[in-house]
Amino acid sequence: MKLAIITGLSCSGKSVALHTLEDEGYYCIDNLPVFLLPALAGELVKRHDKRFQLVAISIDSRNTPTEFESISTLLQPLKAEKIRFEVIFLEAQDETLIKRFSETRRRHPLTGGARPLAEAISYERELMAPFLNVADIRIDTSQTTLHELRHLIRSRITERLDTKISLLVQSFGFKQGVPRDADFVYDARCLPNPHWQPALRQLTGKDEAVQAFLGASNDVKHYQADLAQFLEQWIPRFETEGRSYLTIAIGCTGGQHRSVYLVEQLAIHFRAHGRQIQTRHRDLPREEKAPN
Incomplete structure (x- = not known):
């Protein structure tokens, strides 16, 4: 099984990345709670089901800080099972994210209570830092078009030869x-x-x-x-x-x-x-x- 873990900041293009992998034949799961990652990966491997040869999972910021801090530990069972996995972290500059939220009129998942958008983005960046530290691929979409992001995902994940960098x-x-x-x-x-x-x-x-x-x-x-x-x-x-x-x-x-x-x-x-x-x-x- 090959597993792609898509994560990063809200409005940075995670949905585009996940949909691109779905178009390439990946079985996609959106917004998985991070603590379920080891159990899910282990279960999919045990099933020996052709549907799960290529799997993509997206994880967003709606997890606890403790769960994010333990991501290195949560990835250890995947390594022990010799599951091929890659962590893809998407981000963008703060001003770009603010502009996208304004244009789409979407609500940031961390803007609960009286927290303004700029503070929510800053907090999310801090919260997601452990994922950034273990990322295999880091993509800044601040100046990336939809077409370019789809191309980057295809070329760097679905078309890459495993034998060379x-x-x-x-x-x-x-x-x-x-x-x-x-x-x-x-x-x-x-x-x-x-x-x-x-x-x-x-x-x-x-x-x-x-x-x-x-x-x-x-x-x-x-x-x-x-x-x-x-x-x-x-x-x-x-x-x-x-x-x-x-x-x-x-x-x-x-x-x-x-x-x-x-x-x-x-x-x-x-x-x-x-x-x-x-x-x-x-x-x-x-x-x-x-x-x-």
Whole structure:
């Protein structure tokens, strides 16, 4: 049995993630009390039922602090039974969550009594911290569209090869903030900026003219080579430690030229070396709204 445990902050996209896994053939259970997790997983394994070969469970903040604090202990029986499981933690910035609650007119599950929304979000973040500490995948949906979140869930959970670490390399613009879910963050603002070339300003790092401009720079070549060498050296160490996922973020000023180019080049490099890699360009134009 393969078990995906979806958890995180309210309005961060947990329902979207669970529905995506359901579409991929997972048997889904919503809002499971956390103390039932070991018993449920053990019972499903004993049944040897094909329906339960792929199972996804969502757990929200409506549990006691003591139950959340004991999550590491609650996961031990799953490890003892050699159940393949992954904890996926979804979150977003406070201002994003407040905006989503306002747009959807949903009530936060922790706003009982006189607690305002901002305090409820802060309390929930504190309450869910033990889950974040054991998460295999951390996804910040602050600037993620519905389509992108569905794609991330499919590529990082349902399509991943179990034998190798899964790499997500994403570009971003420092103007829009650093991704909260990155394991490594690299700053490419020291490289030549195509923005100052009028003919390249409206293009992106995916366009041939921008690629030619950046590819002709020795600084860009050295930066790219050093970055690839560093990752080649240390990715195997993460695999040795049992990591299944690694998120690498490369930023430039606006997330349009330099970071996009480097992400595309790294993807070509690692795919040629047999690595499983997904790319994401966070700050390039998108059409869909963010997940609720």
